[in-house]
Amino acid sequence: MSAQAPVPAKMSRAQRAMRFVLPVIVFAAGLVAWELVVRIRAIPPYVLPAPSVIVLTLIKDWAVLSQSLAATLLTTLEGFVAASIGGIALALMFNQSKWVEYSLFPYAVVLQVTPVIAIAPLLLIYLEQQTAVVVCAFIVAFFPVLSNTTLGLNSVDRNLAGLFQLYGASKPQTLRFLKLPAALPYILGGLRIAGGLSLIGAVVAEIAAGTAGAGSGLAYRIAESGYRLNIPRMFAALLLLSLAGIVIYGVLALVSHLVLRRWHESALGKEN
Amino acid sequence: MVASSSSSAVEASLTALAVSLRGVTKVYDNGVMALGPFDLAVRKGEFISLLGPSGCGKSTALRIIAGLGAPSSGTVRVARHEGEVQPRRVQPGHGIGFVFQEPTLMPWANARENVRLPLRLAGMPKADARARADEALASVGLADFADSFPRELSGGMKMRVSLARALVTDPDILLMDEPFAALDEITRFRLNNDLLALWRSLRKTVIFVTHSVFESVYLSQRVVVMTARPGRIQADIRIETVEPRGEEFRTSAAYSDYCRSVSAALAPSYSGRSTL
Numbered sequence: 001m002s003a004q005a006p007v008p009a010k011m012s013r014a015q016r017a018m019r020f021v022l023p024v025i026v027f028a029a030g031l032v033a034w035e036l037v038v039r040i041r042a043i044p045p046y047v048l049p050a051p052s053v054i055v056l057t058l059i060k061d062w063a064v065l066s067q068s069l070a071a072t073l074l075t076t077l078e079g080f081v082a083a084s085i086g087g088i089a090l091a092l093m094f095n096q097s098k099w100v101e102y103s104l105f106p107y108a109v110v111l112q113v114t115p116v117i118a119i120a121p122l123l124l125i126y127l128e129q130q131t132a133v134v135v136c137a138f139i140v141a142f143f144p145v146l147s148n149t150t151l152g153l154n155s156v157d158r159n160l161a162g163l164f165q166l167y168g169a170s171k172p173q174t175l176r177f178l179k180l181p182a183a184l185p186y187i188l189g190g191l192r193i194a195g196g197l198s199l200i201g202a203v204v205a206e207i208a209a210g211t212a213g214a215g216s217g218l219a220y221r222i223a224e225s226g227y228r229l230n231i232p233r234m235f236a237a238l239l240l241l242s243l244a245g246i247v248i249y250g251v252l253a254l255v256s257h258l259v260l261r262r263w264h265e266s267a268l269g270k271e272n
Numbered sequence: 273m274v275a276s277s278s279s280s281a282v283e284a285s286l287t288a289l290a291v292s293l294r295g296v297t298k299v300y301d302n303g304v305m306a307l308g309p310f311d312l313a314v315r316k317g318e319f320i321s322l323l324g325p326s327g328c329g330k331s332t333a334l335r336i337i338a339g340l341g342a343p344s345s346g347t348v349r350v351a352r353h354e355g356e357v358q359p360r361r362v363q364p365g366h367g368i369g370f371v372f373q374e375p376t377l378m379p380w381a382n383a384r385e386n387v388r389l390p391l392r393l394a395g396m397p398k399a400d401a402r403a404r405a406d407e408a409l410a411s412v413g414l415a416d417f418a419d420s421f422p423r424e425l426s427g428g429m430k431m432r433v434s435l436a437r438a439l440v441t442d443p444d445i446l447l448m449d450e451p452f453a454a455l456d457e458i459t460r461f462r463l464n465n466d467l468l469a470l471w472r473s474l475r476k477t478v479i480f481v482t483h484s485v486f487e488s489v490y491l492s493q494r495v496v497v498m499t500a501r502p503g504r505i506q507a508d509i510r511i512e513t514v515e516p517r518g519e520e521f522r523t524s525a526a527y528s529d530y531c532r533s534v535s536a537a538l539a540p541s542y543s544g545r546s547t548l
Contacts, residue, residue, distance in 0.1 A: 157376065159372045159373075159374060159376040160376055160378065162335075162340050162370075162372075163370065163372070163376060163389075164393070165340060166338055166339070166340060166368065166370055167389070167390045167393045167394065167441075168393065168394075169393045173393055177378075177389070177392070177393070178378070181378065181380045181381075182380075184380070262380075262421055263379045263380045263421050263422070263423060264379070264380075
């Protein structure tokens with residue numbers, strides 16, 4: 001018995017390492033194949049740039065691209081913050097009053113199911129450009145926060161709710177000590193989705209705005225480089241966007257883990 | 273010995289009653305009659321068990337006493353709270369401690385914070401409340417686990433935390449809804465003994481809901497046997513033995529005699545109709 005115990009532990013450690021190593025190997029292999037195909041068949045960079053060319057472009061154009069990255073990230077952040085505050089606040093209102101929920105929820109759904117790419121041009125007509133872009137990011141990102149928070153607020157343990165009632169908790173007390181902590185895992189899940197979505201919303205709006213002539217975000221760089229057939233720069237900007245998305249997700253996942261690690265199932269080790 | 277006593281002597285000394293229910297019924301929205309008519313008189317400091325088959329309305333009766341649900345008809349009287357902690361608002365559960373079937377702890381808070389909750393809701397200053405929470409935890413033998421989170425505790429320990437939380441406001445009446453039903457027998461026996469010790473030192477009125485004949489006889493001064501739905505009183509059996517009770521009572525002939533007569537009183541409830 002005691003001799004068997006370490007073996008699965010070792011295997012799972014190896015397994016964990018493999019989960020990290022294998023995707024990296026696949027990625028590296030893909031890059032090498034890509035590089036080889038481009039070199040052997042002598043494909044010109046304006047058709048398909050080699051990975052090495054993309055990296056060189058990224059370094060060469062860093063001044064322009066970093067500025068665009070900063071612009072896009074700022075838009076994303078503003079949209080994300082607005083979506084978080086708006087989504088949570090609306091969910092709290094829904095939770096306090098059924099009438100508010102009945103009155104407003106359908107419109108939240110309508111906002112969610114209407115493709116944002118179709119709303120963006122309209123917003124650009126009525127709003128200042130930067131505002132319109134942020135509003136787009138907000139529209140895309142706020143619904144998951146709203147629906148997750150609502151779900152969380154409604155998932156309170158019935159007996160715990162009874163306990164609060166027994167001890168005469170006021171509404172604000174119940175909200176603060178019971179409903180919000182109980183909803184926290186759901187809220188954090190919603191925020192994790194909203195982080196990625198606000199980046200998407202920002203990019204969509206930038207592309208829509210870019211065709212109108214102005215803008216400086218990464219998506220605008222992609223559109224602009226496309227018109228100029230500067231394909232390596234398109235790829236470089238795309239690479240940055242992708243990395244930004246990964247970082248946003250990683251940061252939010254980390255925050256979620258740190259907040260929940262003491263008590264929530266999702267953050268606990270499997271050995272427990 | 274085995275006396276059926278819902279006698280007028282008990283009814284007469286109304287002042288000494290902690291809880292009194294008269295003609296209480298509960299009809300659910302779907303028309304199911306869950307309880308009653310149900311009469312119950314519990315004297316101050318008494319330890320009684322409500323014993324009955326699943327779905328007989330014993331938990332419903334307990335929730336009505338706690339003020340967590342309103343009766344469909346009948347009157348409920350609960351003696352006024354005389355403990356020192358006075359919640360700011362007059363509330364249904366005034367002076368009542370409630371232990372649920374599950375530990376019902378907040379998973380995001382450690383044991384101390386869970387126990388402190390009732391005091392926090394009553395607006396007690398933090399330092400005082402923490403001291404009392406630690407005291408309550410010590411009284412259930414968990415002084416060293418104040419900083420542990422519920423997931424780090426065993427089932428029995430969680431139940432102890434739950435018990436400490438019910439005791440922290442120093443209520444006059446302790447309502448327990450099948451609190452040890454989900455625990456293994458060894459843990460349950462230990463908790464039974466600890467509960468009896470606590471009851472002897474604190475002299476609270478305890479109403480203990482259970483579906484275990486053996487547990488009810490071991491713990492209580494009176495076993496109230498309920499019928500299947502709608503729950504009514506089938507028998508009211510007084511358990512008299514040498515106090516304080518201990519493990520020797522659990523293995524005594526008197527104990528098995530009481531268990532036999534309680535089981536006999538319970539038999540009509542589970543023969544015939546199925547209520548599950």
